Amino acid sequence: MATGHAGAPSFFETVNIYFEKAAALCDYPRGLLDQIKVPNAVYAVQFPIRRENGDYEVISGWRVQHSHHRLPVKGGIRFAPEVNEDEVKALAALMTYKCAIVDVPFGGAKGGVAIDTKKYTVDEIQLITRRYTSELIKKNFIGPGVDVPAPDYGTGAREMAWIADTYMTFNPGQIDALACVTGKPVTQGGVRGRVEATGRGIYYGLREACASAEDMKPLGLTTGLAGKRVVVQGLGNVGYHAAKFCEQAGCVIVALAERNGAVHRAQGLDVDAVAAHLKETGSLLNFPGAENLVPTHAALELDCDILIPAALENQITAENAPRIKAKILAEGANGPTTAEGERILLSRGVLIIPDVYLNAGGVTVSYFEWIKNLSHVRFGRVGKRFEEASFERVVNAIEQKTGHRFSDEERRAIVHGADEIDLVNSGLEETMIAAYHQIRDIRKADARVTDLRTAAFVSAVRKVADAYRELGVFP
Numbered sequence: 399m400a401t402g403h404a405g406a407p408s409f410f411e412t413v414n415i416y417f418e419k420a421a422a423l424c425d426y427p428r429g430l431l432d433q434i435k436v437p438n439a440v441y442a443v444q445f446p447i448r449r450e451n452g453d454y455e456v457i458s459g460w461r462v463q464h465s466h467h468r469l470p471v472k473g474g475i476r477f478a479p480e481v482n483e484d485e486v487k488a489l490a491a492l493m494t495y496k497c498a499i500v501d502v503p504f505g506g507a508k509g510g511v512a513i514d515t516k517k518y519t520v521d522e523i524q525l526i527t528r529r530y531t532s533e534l535i536k537k538n539f540i541g542p543g544v545d546v547p548a549p550d551y552g553t554g555a556r557e558m559a560w561i562a563d564t565y566m567t568f569n570p571g572q573i574d575a576l577a578c579v580t581g582k583p584v585t586q587g588g589v590r591g592r593v594e595a596t597g598r599g600i601y602y603g604l605r606e607a608c609a610s611a612e613d614m615k616p617l618g619l620t621t622g623l624a625g626k627r628v629v630v631q632g633l634g635n636v637g638y639h640a641a642k643f644c645e646q647a648g649c650v651i652v653a654l655a656e657r658n659g660a661v662h663r664a665q666g667l668d669v670d671a672v673a674a675h676l677k678e679t680g681s682l683l684n685f686p687g688a689e690n691l692v693p694t695h696a697a698l699e700l701d702c703d704i705l706i707p708a709a710l711e712n713q714i715t716a717e718n719a720p721r722i723k724a725k726i727l728a729e730g731a732n733g734p735t736t737a738e739g740e741r742i743l744l745s746r747g748v749l750i751i752p753d754v755y756l757n758a759g760g761v762t763v764s765y766f767e768w769i770k771n772l773s774h775v776r777f778g779r780v781g782k783r784f785e786e787a788s789f790e791r792v793v794n795a796i797e798q799k800t801g802h803r804f805s806d807e808e809r810r811a812i813v814h815g816a817d818e819i820d821l822v823n824s825g826l827e828e829t830m831i832a833a834y835h836q837i838r839d840i841r842k843a844d845a846r847v848t849d850l851r852t853a854a855f856v857s858a859v860r861k862v863a864d865a866y867r868e869l870g871v872f873p
């Protein structure tokens with residue numbers, strides 16, 4: 399069962415270590431804490447596919463619904479060769495806590511299919527995605543009010559569109575069917591801003607953390623993101639967008655790491671140019687003007703202010719934690735730090751901004767997509783012109799009263815009514831800021847809470863426990 403090194407706790411056990419650390423600081427009955435901890439339903443499925451060369455192959459998949467205290471449950475679907483039940487349970491549990499921390503009204507879930515996507519054609523991946531979806535449908539493990547998947551490692555908008563189409567095929571006429579999955583292409587009921595939401599949320603979280611002089615001082619850092627040296631591991635959806643938003647905020651991206659190697663440039667890398675190089679050559683290595691780092695793990699140990707692991711779990715362990723020089727660890731990936739790795743970093747005074755909070759931007763905007771699908775109207779469509787006309791009247795009145803005319807540019811900026819993307823980004827920003835202060839306040843209020851992860855878990859335990867208490871036990 400263990401997914402870590404021999405004797406080390408598995409991923410799910412690690413999540414439970416974090417949970418227990420927080421639970422010990424809360425005053426809830428043991429049985430209630432156990433009910434929160436356990437996955438409520440675990441579905442393991444094996445199904446055949448027919449490959450293009452005529453061979454049959456058996457594929458293993460899972461869907462774990464961790465907590466039914468709110469419905470639907472929500473969580474991404476991961477396609478990766480090493481996916482296993484323990485990992486999916488861990489990720490589902492993290493979703494429960496994450497949704498609670500950012501006040502997204504869902505229980506936690508996660509799905510996984512054990513495949514190496516590089517070994518299949520696009521048509522074969524479509525076949526696997528649709529068959530997996532139909533297995534979820536058979537057991538009522540997908541639906542707008544039941545369980546709503548989203549993208550995760552190895553999946554994206556393309557797979558979400560196939561899932562939606564498969565679900566709609568089996569549920570003809572169900573008016574809310576599109577809300578059965580989020581992270582869809584905008585042209586298929588997706589919401590603008592979902593693709594970059596997790597990275598943007600990481601940026602908002604980091605910006606908030608770095609705004610406090612009181613919190614930066616012990617790290618020997620000044621406030622603000624500008625000038626901070628950042629290393630990002632994983633240049634996929636989360637890593638690319640996190641790097642991009644940090645770069646736009648004035649950070650110096652000193653290294654980017656991918657599977658087969660990393661590139662380092664102390665004066666900073668151009669994120670888009672590196673991403674284009676990766677797309678073109680299949681590797682980050684030999685990016686002009688940068689130093690190659692092989693093996694790729696060396697990037698984690700570079701001198702920097704902020705390290706953003708945004709690839710997979712178990713990257714920062716007891717083995718490499720003593721050599722990590724970053725002052726802030728911003729967890730973009732789920733579970734990048736083992737419990738032992740965390741203990742070492744905390745003892746060295748590193749500020750860890752935990753995954754359960756920091757990468758919640760994705761599920762937050764997924765929540766907005768779900769609302770959009772249920773309301774059947776794009777955010778901003780109904781009110782935008784009315785808003786603009788009202789602003790226009792205010793601007794005209796100011797001009798009349800003052801005798802001063804605004805420039806066309808000023809007028810456009812003031813009169814602009816909110817589009818879908820404006821509202822999505824505004825909702826995401828508000829969510830990340832509010833949740834950050836909730837967990838920071840928990841940390842400040844209780845001397846026993848010495849780190850942000852424990853504070854985040856305390857926030858989650860309280861919210862989920864209170865929900866269970868209010869609901870009572872059936873029958």
Ligand code: NAD
Binds near residue numbers: 596711760
């Ligand atoms: P992705 O598939 O888009 O990208 C992951 C990238 O990491 C890939 O480019 C891959 O090549 C790279 N990678 C794999 N192993 C690596 C290694 N050892 N060193 C360096 N790079 C490596 O996946 P994603 O959606 O960006 O997800 C990344 C992490 O973020 C996962 O832990 C996922 O659970 C988490 N996450 C994703 C979302 C989301 O909205 N997509 C939301 C919250 C959390």
